[in-house]
Amino acid sequence: MKDQYDPHAFEEQWSRRWEAEKIYAAPDDPGKTKRFVMEMFPYPSGDLHMGHVENYTIADAMARYWRMRGFEVMHPMGYDAFGLPAENAAMRRGIHPRQWTMSNIDMMRSSLRRLGYSYDWSREVISCNPDYYRWNQWIFLKFYERGLAYRRTSPVNWCPVDKTVLAREQLSTGVCWRCGSVPEIRDLTQWFLKITDYSDRLLDEMKGLQWSDSILSQQRNWIGRSRGAEVTFKLRLKDSQDLVDFPVFTTRPDTLWGATFFVLAAEHPLAREMVAGTEQEAPFDEFVEEVRRETEVDRMAAKGVRRGFELPAVAVNPVNGEELPVWAADYILMGYGTGAIMAVPAHDQRDFEFARENGLPVRVVVQPEGQTLDPESMNEGYSGPGTLVNSGPFTGTAVDPDTHEGIDKVIEWLSEKGRGTAKVNYRQRDWLVSRQRYWGTPIPIVYCDECGEVPVPYEHLPVLLPDEAEYSSSDDAVSPLANDKDFVNTICPRCGEPASRETDTLDTFFDSSWYFLRYCDPDNDEAPFKTSKVNRWCPVDNYFGGVEHAVMHLIYARFFVKVFQDMGLLSFPEPFLRLFNQGHVSLGGKEMSKSTGNVIEAAAAIDAYGADSARTFILFSSPPAADYDFPLDGFEQIGRVAHSWLSRVWRVLSEVSNGAVPPELDRAVHRTIKAVTDEMEEFGLNTAIARMMELVNDFSKFDGPVPRPAAEAFLKLLAPIAPYLTEELWHRYGNEGSIHLQRWPDYDREKAEADRVVMVVQVNGKVRDRIEVSAEITKDEMTSLAIASERVKAYLNGGEPHKVIAVPPKLVNVVVR
């Protein structure tokens, strides 16, 4: 039995046995002790790498721990299988996206199995399969019925050479990833989901979530609710007397008297109208072209040249009748507010910069306390609190944008005068779900000359993605599917006349917005899921994933659940109760990425040292929430560290005795159970392993084989981290049944606590002596022991201490003047 630790000798066979015996299967109808534990499902881009291994090992260790604590655990896995990289790979290598995706899934699944993750494989979800995406289509139609899906035009980046739409990823350097040509902007009619109907709920219902403040505040900023007023200006062309009402949103209606110009978004149709037929038309079009070539990221860049174009019009300020110049500019976005602003350069930084660049006037209307702003000498906009000046009836009013002090009074006055109304505005925009892509869920809509836009009837679902279609465009037809006549040409479900299908596919964030619900009922072919099953398992108790999904994925999933709740499909408002963001794993300071070859693949790590070592070293190397950078040449060494510790465990525990556990060792075991339990409760996996290492050190000092109860308690503690080794030893001891179905060991509180402790004696906060004392020692006893200490007497010089602070039983501080 004194054989060497050889993980390859038994890992695979245990993996097979666990699966055959379905020891990790989740029941369909759990009770109150249910725990839904889930990781963000991977995009199948290749084999699993160490970044995946970190996330999944943390989650698996916790799932195993909770299972041993008596929870009914559901721990499922799936694949986010639609998406752009499959098409890119297909174009590069001439493989069908499905083939590429499925072979990657096979590779990943094999690594996931080898790593011993405790998934219930019967619940696996693959989003590119028709039995999944038909429910995307079902959901889309339900949204459509509720008025939550609608079409309008929106611009895309179009490569004129490759005849294809470019995603941000394919445009990283501003030119087409394949041919290097500069993209042009095309306006396409696209589908949107009306997520803005749920902005308030998405904001307000965040309260009960046990998520990090960082993620919550990112979501809050994303939704960006701001209180302010809509104020109606009148616009007039310079050579006309016709006045047109034009509302603008402002959070600072108190600064209306400081407005010195008016700005329209460059792409605002009204701006184009103003110059139409004049000699300014051509230069204006050129200006707009330039602006549209800027990415939104450029337009929001902090510094840099702001593009502007003066328009032949004036805007009339409703509060004082003043006529202001009208400009078009790149820093005003069509999609926010009304696509126009009143500019108050003295009190807004962007307006200030634009005014300085274009020689526009600056007028101060808020004076901060204790100083006087002078438009001539200012070098930035002032947006803090102060007192209104030169502001008509409001001169002398104190205002504060943080507390809204004074601002509400202005809004009230505007409403009374009919010049504006209170208004809440959001930064969040509706969710564009149309993609001009092959590898996605076809949008189930038919266009008929007679009936217009017609939803595909539910009984016709799924609208199958044609297998043999081209997956890149070959002409100006925007979506690849448009080239497939068999797909496009259909019959109108309403009137029976010839009609054509929608050829766009859905954003893959649609797939990932509800996959966790499908885990609860993966084989249902009558509905996306059964309400009762979802209500029993959900919400997800613990969700593990990276911070990169802080906003989009997590907001979209929350939105779906709220809509489903309104539809009566489920009865909870939030999908994910607790969210754990694991740190990022990098290699040599760079993100691990398949495409740059900067990866440590999971299979290589398992091959070298076995799955338990891979799991142990990734958990021990850094705290779960911290980033971890693999040294470029350090993988060998790090893997060996874990392997050699597990070998030590193997050596020390391969033989056990039937003797009783001697008291001292028993205490060590109980102390360790308590410490490890406490660490696990806090996700302290690295420190839990450290505590176990200490116990192994105690075991190895023990004379002779370790008594079996002590060894078994230890194996149970280690089981969530190293499931194979612990299972193997557990069975070698003669136990029946899996260690992973055992209960987590209890500890005896008295045994876990030491009866003798080292009391630290400080003088003025510096350690001067250590005395071993009973753990039951009182403050008075501590004080007298401290004062009696020779070391302390030296500092007292025969005098009395000024003060003694005793913190039983470990610390006493003698304060000497």
Place this chain on the structure above:
RNA sequence: GCGGGCGUGGCGAAAUGGUAGACGCGCAGGAUUUAGGAUCCUGUGGGAUUGACUCCCGUGGAGGUUCGAGUCCUCUCGCCCGCACCA
């Protein structure tokens, strides 16, 4: 610009306001071994000093609160991450 985070030995890191550096790597010395590897033992923040004791310094920097600060507060320097300009 906005939002979030992080700075502790040669390295990964620990530390409810209470002994800074647990645990581990690495390194040094020793044991074992034909050798290497593996294993076991001892030591290991910096400095001064000693036969041993012991003392001083030390958590990016500067202040502050406190009997006591890596931890709390203010300022500051550096690094990292996310983002769709709160009009």
